[in-house]
Amino acid sequence: MAALTEKILTKNIGFADQPDIEAAIGRGAYSRLKKALAMDPNAIVEEVKKAGLRGRGGAGFPTGLKWTFMPKETPKPKYLVVNADESEPGTFKDRMLMERDPHLCLEGMIISAFAMRASLIFIYIRGEFVLGHTTLGRAIEQARAKGFIGSNVLGSGFDIDIILHRGAGAYICGEETALMESLEGKRGYPRLKPPFPANFGVYGNPTTINNVETLACVSYIVERGAEWFAGIGREKNTGPKLYCLSGHVARPGVYETETGIPFKTLFEEHGGGLLDKKRRLKAVIPGGSSAPVLTPAECEDLMMDFDSLAARGSMLGSAGVMFMDDSVCMVRALERVLKFYAHESCGQCSPCRVGSDWIYRIVKRIEAGGGLPGDLETLVSLSDGMIGKTICVFADAAALPAKSFVAKFRDEFTDHISLKACPMAPTPART
Amino acid sequence: MSGSPHVGVTFSSASRGLSEQTLKKIDAAIARYPQKQSALLPALWLAQQEQGFCSLEAQTQIAEKLGVSQSFVAGVVSFYTMFHTQPVGRHVIDVCTTVSCWLRGADELVRHLEGRLGIGVGETTKDGKYTLRTVECLGSCGTAPMCQLDDDYHENLTFDRIDKVIDGLD
Ligand SMILES: Cc1cc2nc3c(=O)[nH]c(=O)nc-3n(C[C@H](O)[C@H](O)[C@H](O)COP(=O)(O)O)c2cc1C
Ligand code: SF4
Ligand code: FES
Numbered sequence: 001m002a003a004l005t006e007k008i009l010t011k012n013i014g015f016a017d018q019p020d021i022e023a024a025i026g027r028g029a030y031s032r033l034k035k036a037l038a039m040d041p042n043a044i045v046e047e048v049k050k051a052g053l054r055g056r057g058g059a060g061f062p063t064g065l066k067w068t069f070m071p072k073e074t075p076k077p078k079y080l081v082v083n084a085d086e087s088e089p090g091t092f093k094d095r096m097l098m099e100r101d102p103h104l105c106l107e108g109m110i111i112s113a114f115a116m117r118a119s120l121i122f123i124y125i126r127g128e129f130v131l132g133h134t135t136l137g138r139a140i141e142q143a144r145a146k147g148f149i150g151s152n153v154l155g156s157g158f159d160i161d162i163i164l165h166r167g168a169g170a171y172i173c174g175e176e177t178a179l180m181e182s183l184e185g186k187r188g189y190p191r192l193k194p195p196f197p198a199n200f201g202v203y204g205n206p207t208t209i210n211n212v213e214t215l216a217c218v219s220y221i222v223e224r225g226a227e228w229f230a231g232i233g234r235e236k237n238t239g240p241k242l243y244c245l246s247g248h249v250a251r252p253g254v255y256e257t258e259t260g261i262p263f264k265t266l267f268e269e270h271g272g273g274l275l276d277k278k279r280r281l282k283a284v285i286p287g288g289s290s291a292p293v294l295t296p297a298e299c300e301d302l303m304m305d306f307d308s309l310a311a312r313g314s315m316l317g318s319a320g321v322m323f324m325d326d327s328v329c330m331v332r333a334l335e336r337v338l339k340f341y342a343h344e345s346c347g348q349c350s351p352c353r354v355g356s357d358w359i360y361r362i363v364k365r366i367e368a369g370g371g372l373p374g375d376l377e378t379l380v381s382l383s384d385g386m387i388g389k390t391i392c393v394f395a396d397a398a399a400l401p402a403k404s405f406v407a408k409f410r411d412e413f414t415d416h417i418s419l420k421a422c423p424m425a426p427t428p429a430r431t
Numbered sequence: 432m433s434g435s436p437h438v439g440v441t442f443s444s445a446s447r448g449l450s451e452q453t454l455k456k457i458d459a460a461i462a463r464y465p466q467k468q469s470a471l472l473p474a475l476w477l478a479q480q481e482q483g484f485c486s487l488e489a490q491t492q493i494a495e496k497l498g499v500s501q502s503f504v505a506g507v508v509s510f511y512t513m514f515h516t517q518p519v520g521r522h523v524i525d526v527c528t529t530v531s532c533w534l535r536g537a538d539e540l541v542r543h544l545e546g547r548l549g550i551g552v553g554e555t556t557k558d559g560k561y562t563l564r565t566v567e568c569l570g571s572c573g574t575a576p577m578c579q580l581d582d583d584y585h586e587n588l589t590f591d592r593i594d595k596v597i598d599g600l601d
Contacts, residue, residue: 077465089529089568120465127476127513128569130582163463168472169512171567185471185497187510203466246531246572253573289530289568320572322531336533340567346510 004232004258008240009216013100019139021146024103030148032219036111037156039222044115048218050226052238056093057083057174057211058288058317060306063218069198070116070206078118079202081183081209082109084125084132085167085174088288089340090320093242093254094212098125098132101216102139106162108215110148111222113160116208120161124179127168137164171344175392176209178346189348190392213242233259237305245271247323248279260305266321267299279325283409287317289337290397292404313404329424330409331367331416334402338363341398352395355386359402371417376406447486453477457496468497471507475514484515512566520555520562522600525579528565531572540576541565543590547597561597 017023024030036044049064070078082105086094097105113121125133140162143149151159165183167173173182177191180202201207217239221229229239241259243266246252250272257266263284267273274281281296286304292314294302302308309316324333342360347353362379365371383399390396406413415423449457460473471493478489485508487501494501508514524544528537541563545551548561555562571577574586578593585596 086570087568090531090572091568092570092572095570126570127511128579131584165469166472166476167511168475168514169566170510182472183469184466185468185499185507187507244573246575247534252531252575285530322534322572324534328534333530336528336530340529343567 002231002233002258003261004240004256007256008220009097009101009104009213009242010254010256012104013096015100018100019102019135019142021103021139021142024101028223029103030107030143030146032222033107033110033148034154036114036222037154037158041115041117044111044218044222047221047226048115051217051221051229052226052236053214053217053221053229054237054306055211056213056217056241056319058088058290060316063210063214066198066210067112067116067208069196070118070208071199074206076205077120078116079205079207080109080113080116080118080121081176081179081197081202081207082121082123082215083174083176083179083209083211084123084129084136085179086129086212086318087126087171087174088290088318088320089337090244090246090285090288090322091318092244092246093319095129095132096242096254097212097216098129099135102136103143104216104219105136105212106139106143106148108218109162110143110153110160112208112210112215112218114153114158115218118208119159120163122183122202123162123164124173124183125164125166126173127166133164133166140164170346171340172346172392172394175394178392179209180207187346189346190394192391234303234305234308237307241319243270243304244318244320245323246320248275248325248328249273249323250275260303260308263299263302263304266304267323271323274323274325276325276327279327281323282326282328283324283330283333285320285322285324285337285401287315288320289322289340289401291315291317292400293408295408327425329367329422330405330412331363331422332424334405335360335363335367337401337405338398341394345394345398349390349395351386352390352398355382355395356398358382359386359398363402366413366416367422369416369419369421371413371420373417375417376410376413379406447482447488449478449481449489449492453481454492454496457493461496468499471497471499471504472511475504475508479514484518518559521560522581523562523564524597525564525566525569527567527569527571527575527577527579529568529572531568532575532577535575537576540578540588540590540593544593547594560600 045067053063054060170188172178173188175190178188182188197207237260243255255270284294306316338360341356345352345356383403386395386399456477457474461467461470474493478485490504491501494504526541576588577586
């Protein structure tokens with residue numbers, strides 16, 4: 001297991017000529033597609049399995065295994081859906097890939113569709129990403145003109161088409177089945193599972209859904225082999241990974257390292273430590289705002305991979321790492337986190353529809369000085385009432401962070417309640 | 432810019448039906464999908480492009496084309512934050528106020544814009560030029576604070592920088 005010694009996914013993001021396909025080809029784009037088309041599709045699935053690639057969208061599900069769920073013999077058309085909805089607070093890596101290396105994204109998608117024998121790719125891109133939409137749209141036209149998309153791709157007999165579909169503002173459409181509903185021209189309501197997308201996806205046809213970064217990795221697995229990929233990072237947590245650093249960090253941005261980089265290296269060497277050196281680190285949300293919060297003590301020897309973070313009661317999620325220094329009131333921070341969930345619940349399930357708004361209002365009231373004895377118990381019991389009881393895991397994504405803030409920064413909550421005020425000065429703006 | 436904010440910017444109250452050209456584009460969108468209802472979001476985008484919002488007349492026309500009810504279309508429109516059901520300002524300023532942006536001064540940015548434009552969040556200036564809104568995470572947290580102004584992202588904002596951008600608008 002080794003560190004990443006060169007840039008892989010971000011190798012070509014610095015060129016101003018995007019999405020010029022000739023320039024991209026000059027840098028190696030679509031050479032992997034040529035290689036893949038000469039392979040047995042099953043062999044590609046096997047390579048992805050052996051590489052140990054895990055989904056970069058949030059759940060870390062093994063990609064190769066997911067692909068094998070697609071029925072082999074079926075009269076129905078098979079689809080690959082690309083989740084480019086990137087809306088998890090703290091996450092901005094897929095946007096970067098699409099805007100700055102669209103051909104890498106497309107190549108990975110086409111190879112993956114070939115491996116699953118899918119005939120159509122839907123790219124669902126969030127409505128706000130206008131630049132990403134335009135860039136990908138132009139890249140698709142160029143790739144079509146070159147024969148990388150269309151019927152009989154490069155004479156291989158493989159037919160593939162791509163539909164670029166623009167969302168219109170709704171976090172929940174990042175959830176895979178909500179996304180499919182949205183794609184079908186409906187409200188983005190998550191579906192009950194089972195049936196799972198591999199059997200009943202878009203229009204009821206077999207569908208696999210993957211994240212943009214996940215599919216970008218596939219190109220390089222084909223180019224350099226499963227062993228190379230599996231040799232980067234840590235056991236069961238392999239390959240290059242994009243981490244998004246934001247909040248009170250000196251150098252926010254997207255960093256590509258091996259999966260499972262030590263927290264300290266990520267924070268200090270890449271992020272440059274805290275923005276304000278006179279401050280101390282107070283809290284870290286390691287995987288987008290749906291991930292339970294960690295204290296600095298918990299981050300001390302932390303490795304930033306799926307399993308290590310799960311073992312610590314949080315998650316790598318979308319690898320959106322948010323830093324807060326000691327100027328932050330944790331009650332106010334939780335209020336801000338929960339405002340998002342109160343706003344974004346799709347409203348299908350009552351524990352989520354009522355709960356996400358209710359816990360937000362309790363925290364808001366505590367922060368405003370109106371906290372009552374018993375509020376924290378109510379907060380925790382409402383959160384418990386949301387976990388594992390709904391159609392999708394959105395409710396858990398609101399309740400688990402809420403519980404983690406209360407558990408780890410309980411004194412701040414009780415101080416607010418007993419003082420009937422926020423004891424801290426407003427978080428100063430540091431831009 | 433002063434005076435009481437209002438939303439009902441003056442638009443002609445005549446029919447708000449879609450132009451032939453937009454209707455043709457909607458047909459082309461329908462043809463791209465295996466099932467025509469998938470063209471609903473694209474059709475609404477086209478309507479909003481032409482009208483600045485999705486008028487009831489446009490929603491009805493789209494419903495007819497896709498073979499769904501007008502109330503179904505209205506239900507979809509109201510689900511997504513980017514579709515407007517009423518006219519909005521010529522320029523829409525969406526400031527992200529989610530966690531990472533908040534940590535980097537998004538609330539102060541909102542206050543600054545409210546003062547400068549003389550309107551509150553969710554309002555449109557009297558001359559119909561600007562609408563100010565706050566939105567949830569726009570996937571630009573590493574360059575906070577930021578806003579989306581019409582189609583474009585403006586990142587690493589300072590008061591000065593956003594003022595210059597606004598000054599440059601027609
Ligand atoms: C509420 C919610 C929001 C989600 N948002 C996204 C998203 O914006 N982008 C994404 O790739 N996955 C998102 N996911 C995860 C997807 O449901 C799905 O697991 C993922 O796209 C699968 O791709 P992967 O296996 O390549 O990670 C979300 C899940 C939930 C429950
Ligand atoms: S858990 Fe929440 S977001 Fe998910 S389906 Fe239920 S109401 Fe909608
Ligand atoms: S928190 Fe503002 S763009 Fe993500």
